Amino acid sequence: MRQRLSIEDYIAGIRAGDRIVLSQAITVTESRLPADKELASAILKAVLAQSGNAFRIGITGVPGVGKSTFIESFGTYLTSIGKRVAVLAVDPSSQKSRGSILGDKTAMEKLSHNPKAYIRPSATGLFLGGIAKSTREIMLLCEAAGYDVILIETVGVGQSETLVKGITDFFLLLMLAGAGDELQGIKKGIMEMADAIAVNKADGDNVQAAAMAVSTYQSALHLFPKSESGCATEVLSCSALEEKGMEQIWNLIQAFEKTTKENGYFDQNRQKQNLNWMHDRIRQSLEDRFYGNPEIVMKLKSLERDVRDGKELPDLAAEDLLRIFIQKN
Amino acid sequence: MRQRLSIEDYIAGIRAGDRIVLSQAITVTESRLPADKELASAILKAVLAQSGNAFRIGITGVPGVGKSTFIESFGTYLTSIGKRVAVLAVDPSSQKSRGSILGDKTAMEKLSHNPKAYIRPSATGLFLGGIAKSTREIMLLCEAAGYDVILIETVGVGQSETLVKGITDFFLLLMLAGAGDELQGIKKGIMEMADAIAVNKADGDNVQAAAMAVSTYQSALHLFPKSESGCATEVLSCSALEEKGMEQIWNLIQAFEKTTKENGYFDQNRQKQNLNWMHDRIRQSLEDRFYGNPEIVMKLKSLERDVRDGKELPDLAAEDLLRIFIQKN
Known part of the structure; x- marks a missing residue:
């Protein structure tokens, strides 16, 4: 058995924002050893009251849309205005050792050396439900360690973005200009899940096409029913590469946070997410037992x-x- | 206990297309008496091999869009070209005795007197899952009785259109001109479930607005991922009141049937629906037992x-x- 700290050391270390202890605690939550599972539950229970204070942002988009560059750029912007940022991933593809974007920290070199940012590569060797469970727990640990914005990346394959939508406060869909072709890769219903759409790569020759894409998406979204959040789904453009548009996106997210905290949606949504999570777990266990x-x-x-x-x-x-x-x- | 025919009489009557026996058999499938449940299963098992030959069309839209007028008009058109048409409904509102559209047969006076059409008001007093189960069984009985087009109406409230989508080959969404306001009543994701959209009430002063709505929806649907069916989601206008556009809608449905039977989607979809139905029932029973x-x-x-x-x-x-x-x- 691998060496473990005492439960008190984990709790104190997490509460003090100690990155090494946080990483070790995350390793415990990802472990499948029965003793580790008990330890992980005890740690989580102990820090639960300190969790929940971050704003949780899910980020999705087809491969090639520039998700890791976006997170590097957006995360760097957030730290520049004083935020502490944790970056997690729900990435089922990492199982197949095709190489997760976040598994390769060099894709976010700047952010990974930023003392205000914490990047956790996605767990490997777990089925999707297990990845989601550990992502949710890692998020709580990061919150208890004082990170105030959580960015959760998902590759948008299969069920992963539904899982991420189910544990975040705000869901950002990254798109590219040139409406049509690149959308073929997007799962049905994903546009309706988004709280905002950012057309990335609005740089160089692509600026005008991105502006056109923004207005196309805007008029399309007009046809959708209004979101339960009470906020319209906004569309804007950005260039993660040139670090442009990051402030606008953050302003939009802050406006969303303000509105939803005032109209009650923020709390209702979190409560609903907690309950859904419990009932989904029950359903999953019953089916595992049956099948x-x-x-x-x-x-x-x-x-x-x-x-x-x-x-x-x-x-x-x-x-x-x-x-x-x-x-x- | 109410009087029942012998199982042989039900089977022979259904196979002979006897409407009275069909109605009596449907009543048996809707009953909750244990003896009736056994009888219903035996009847269904016996006629299963004769079922499955109809084309199954789900029809949805917000209240006021003109669903019953549409079904009257479309059903009448279908009988005029020699089709035998059965009309069913999945309508959870009928429970609350707010009055189901199909509960009131006078809303389809012409069709209800048409010897080639069979209209079955929706069952009352059942929870939604029960309504769906009996609708699926009624559909099989109608198919065994020789009806070759099944129209299933749903009011588009809550989960009912997902249930109807799960038992039909083609899903038609009725809309109105004046994009925006009337869409507020439509559930998220419903546009992406549709195989075709018909803008109804394209008559009188409304013809131009309907044409505009058609082109707005067409360009919006462009942004959606292609359907698994291999067919693009078509948008057209119609006037159920003036019986206009019915042939075009039927042509479109026939093209869909031809394409999906050729590319294999039709069979795959039915097989998937059968399996999903079984697994949904298992899940539901496990949860009922648990909770x-x-x-x-x-x-x-x-x-x-x-x-x-x-x-x-x-x-x-x-x-x-x-x-x-x-x-x-």
């Missing part, structure tokens, strides 16, 4: 085939399997 | 309060409840 049952595993394949091909009624197949589960559980 | 457990009911309220207010970690609360469930189950 992990050996007798169900044995029966499922052939029943699925019959249901899929319309030879068996889905309702009756479900009832058959549930009968097995209830008897044998 | 119906008396000890969990007792503990849940106070745990939910602590989780909501950030005083308890959602993961730990979930684990606590799961421990109770596993011990006591």
Whole structure:
């Protein structure tokens, strides 16, 4: 077993904002060893009251949109105005060792040497649900350590951005100019999840195209129902490369924070997120238990085939399997 | 207990397209009596091989968009070209006796007297999941009785259109001209669920506004990712009142059917729907069992309060409840 600090040392270190202790505590929360799981729960429980004070921002966009350059630029801007920034990632692709953007810290060289910033590469070797769980816990630890803006990057593949949306206060979608083609890579519904859209790479020859993209997206968003937040989805352009537009984006986020804290959405959303998280965990565990049952595993394949091909009624197949589960559980 | 036919009589009557027997069989599938449930399963199992041959169309839109007039007009057109049409509804509002559109058959007077059409008012007194389950079963019975187009209306409240999308081959969204205000009533994500949008009430003074709405929606849909069906989401206008545009909508649907049967999406989608239906039923039953457990009911309220207010970690609360469930189950 790897060496661990005492629980008191973890708690004191995190509360003091000690980066090394924070990193060690994060390693504990990512561990799958039963003893570590207990330790992680105890640490989290102890610092829970100190967490929750950061503003949590999810950032997504297709590969190539410039997410890591954006986070480098935006994070640097935030530290320049005195914020302490933690950068996390929910990146299922890192499992396949295709190399996570954040796994390679050199992609954010400036920010990674910034004393006001803390970058945590994404956990590897975990399934997506596990990555999300540990990301949520890492976020709480970072908040307890005094970071006041949390940036969570997601690659926008599969379910990851829904998970990130479910643990953040504000969801930023990065896009590129040249509406059409590059959108093919974007999952359905993602535009409707965004609290703001930033058209990145508004630099060089691309400035005019970016301005056009902004107005196209603006008129498209007009057709969408108003967000529950009470804030319209804003569209603006930026150049992460030239560090332009960062202040505007932060102003927009601050206006969002102000409005949603005044109209009650901010608190309601966090409360709802907490509850959803609990119920999602319950659902997930129930399903793991059900689909992990050996007798169900044995029966499922052939029943699925019959249901899929319309030879068996889905309702009756479900009832058959549930009968097995209830008897044998 | 109410009088029932023999199972052989139900099966023979349905296969012969006998409307009275069909109606009686539907009543059996909607019943909650255990004996009826068994009978219903036996009937459905027996006619399953004859079902599945209709084209299934979901129709949604905000109240006031003219859904029942549209179905009257579209259904009448379909019968005029030789189709046999069954009209069903997934309408949770009918529970609250606010009066379902289809509950009041006079809203479709012409169609309800048409020998080639069969209109089934929505079941009342059921929760939404129950309505969806019986709608799916009624659809199968209607198909076995020889109806070759199924129109399923949904009021577009809450989860009902997701349920309808999950049992149909084609999803039609009815809209009105005057983009903006009337969209406020539309649920997020619904435009992305649509296979086609029809701007209704393109009549009288409204013709030009409808044409403008069509082009606005068309350019907005351009920004959306392409549908899995391989077909672009088409937008057109119609006047259900003046029975205009019905042929165009049917042509569009036929083109969709042809393309998706050729590219394999049609079958894949049905197979996926069958599987999803089974797994959704399993999930629902597991959750009913969990949240119906008396000890969990007792503990849940106070745990939910602590989780909501950030005083308890959602993961730990979930684990606590799961421990109770596993011990006591």
